[in-house]
Amino acid sequence: MTLDRTFHILLVSDDRALESEVGAALATLPGVRAVTVHASTLREAVETARTRQPDVVIFQMDSDIEKVRTLTRDMAETAPGARVIAAYRRDAFPDPEAESGLIIQALRAQVLDFLRMPISAQELRQLLERLFRTPHRTSGAAGLVTTFFSHKGGVGKSTLAVNTACLLARRHPDRVLLVDASLQLGVCAPMLDLEPDYTVRDAAGELDRLDATLLQRLTARHPSGLHLLAAPSTLEAATEIDDRALARILALARRSYDHVVVDTFPLLDAVVLGALDLSDTAVIVTSPAVPVVTSTAHLLETLVGVGIDRNRLALVLNQSHPTYMGQAGPADVAARTGFDVEAVVAFDRRVPASQSTGQPTVLATRGRSFRRGIARIADFVEARRPVAMREAPTADVESEREPEVQLP
Numbered sequence: 001m002t003l004d005r006t007f008h009i010l011l012v013s014d015d016r017a018l019e020s021e022v023g024a025a026l027a028t029l030p031g032v033r034a035v036t037v038h039a040s041t042l043r044e045a046v047e048t049a050r051t052r053q054p055d056v057v058i059f060q061m062d063s064d065i066e067k068v069r070t071l072t073r074d075m076a077e078t079a080p081g082a083r084v085i086a087a088y089r090r091d092a093f094p095d096p097e098a099e100s101g102l103i104i105q106a107l108r109a110q111v112l113d114f115l116r117m118p119i120s121a122q123e124l125r126q127l128l129e130r131l132f133r134t135p136h137r138t139s140g141a142a143g144l145v146t147t148f149f150s151h152k153g154g155v156g157k158s159t160l161a162v163n164t165a166c167l168l169a170r171r172h173p174d175r176v177l178l179v180d181a182s183l184q185l186g187v188c189a190p191m192l193d194l195e196p197d198y199t200v201r202d203a204a205g206e207l208d209r210l211d212a213t214l215l216q217r218l219t220a221r222h223p224s225g226l227h228l229l230a231a232p233s234t235l236e237a238a239t240e241i242d243d244r245a246l247a248r249i250l251a252l253a254r255r256s257y258d259h260v261v262v263d264t265f266p267l268l269d270a271v272v273l274g275a276l277d278l279s280d281t282a283v284i285v286t287s288p289a290v291p292v293v294t295s296t297a298h299l300l301e302t303l304v305g306v307g308i309d310r311n312r313l314a315l316v317l318n319q320s321h322p323t324y325m326g327q328a329g330p331a332d333v334a335a336r337t338g339f340d341v342e343a344v345v346a347f348d349r350r351v352p353a354s355q356s357t358g359q360p361t362v363l364a365t366r367g368r369s370f371r372r373g374i375a376r377i378a379d380f381v382e383a384r385r386p387v388a389m390r391e392a393p394t395a396d397v398e399s400e401r402e403p404e405v406q407l408p
């Protein structure tokens with residue numbers, strides 16, 4: 001594609017290597033016009049950004065994440081239209097884990113993309129194409145990422161992720177993406193009666209080219225208005241997707257959708273931690289069985305221990321059945337975990353049946369406790385929404401909203 005415009009690029013690094021590498025790469029790109037300016041300190045960068053309002057800021061990243069956070073925050077204030085890119089040398093990191101850990105943290109700090117140094121002309125061109133073909137969110141705010149997780153199998157992560165995503169999609173048609181990151185055992189496609197042509201693996205294989213248009217092409221559309229990026233169809237393919245690839249996919253997805261909902265595999269590995277780390281809301285699902293509640297308490301403690309902000313964790317009690325003896329109720333769950341229960345989703349015999357037919361329960365039935373629980377999760381997730389994004393189109397479901405569920 002042609003890049004028929006002039007780019008204003010602010011380069012931030014304390015030596016001139018970045019400037020000469022970007023300059024050399026641009027010189028070999030016919031048709032790309034760019035005006036570059038260099039700042040060697042953060043202060044200088046802020047002053048330059050304020051006066052020049054660059055399209056792109058490329059800064060040289062070392063292993064200090066605090067510096068990254070300060071820079072992205074300052075740029076968001078002084079040049080809100082600028083896309084912030086981190087350039088780094090691999091040898092700045094002791095090992096590949098340190099590199100991918102920092103990349104995930106940088107994505108969380110709103111770095112949009114990365115360039116490896118020495119910078120190649122081809123990578124720089126691909127980066128500019130990705131950035132400027134991708135429709136930039138006009139509200140300036142990123143979409144919200146919500147990940148459903150439990151390290152216990154069968155508690156209802158997929159059920160809640162699929163149903164919540166469908167309800168959000170009814171409220172915001174074509175603005176919600178469900179990513180099936182339950183990589184080794186994806187069930188979202190059959191739960192939605194979809195047979196996708198592409199999967200997360202295709203997105204991971206196209207990371208260098210991936211933009212909003214390509215991402216959308218890799219999804220399957222459900223009649224509710226939900227887009228699905230399905231899990232890989234084989235175990236071999238699942239093992240090819242690492243934390244860094246998933247984090248890059250989620251970071252791009254939140255730039256082009258209002259909501260990104262993520263289903264996960266019941267294992268707290270690097271892929272899941274990366275997704276949780278990027279999430280605005282991590283919905284932690286528990287069932288009412290006391291041993292599950294106890295292990296959920298340990299999970300919550302662990303997540304806080306690894307640095308996930310408590311305020312981003314939302315505990316949900318699924319398959320609640322008030323008349324079953326020996327089950328923990330919401331007050332019990334709160335007492336045992338130290339977290340409020342944000343939503344209670346009732347046990348409903350129609351749920352397993354609806355999964356066999358590929359008809360999400362939330363769309364099929366009305367006025368049921370199950371649906372009220374899902375609406376409560378969706379409302380909770382939406383409450384995180386920055387005010388500027390509240391103007392998204394709303395579907396008829398708004399008028400069907402249930403009153404808040406009364407916790408028994």
Ligand SMILES: Nc1ncnc2c1ncn2[C@@H]1O[C@H](COP(=O)(O)OP(=O)(O)OP(=O)(O)O)[C@@H](O)[C@H]1O
Nearest residue numbers: 153154155156157158159266319346347348351352
């Ligand atoms: N609220 C509910 N009422 C009745 N059945 C439910 C409910 N939620 C989930 N189930 C059933 O429980 C089973 C497990 O649900 P689901 O597959 O969503 O769990 P999961 O946590 O995603 O499992 P895995 O860990 O294997 O990914 C399914 O048969 C599902 O139909």
Ligand SMILES: [Mg+2]
Nearest residue numbers: 157158182187
């Ligand atoms: Mg599942």
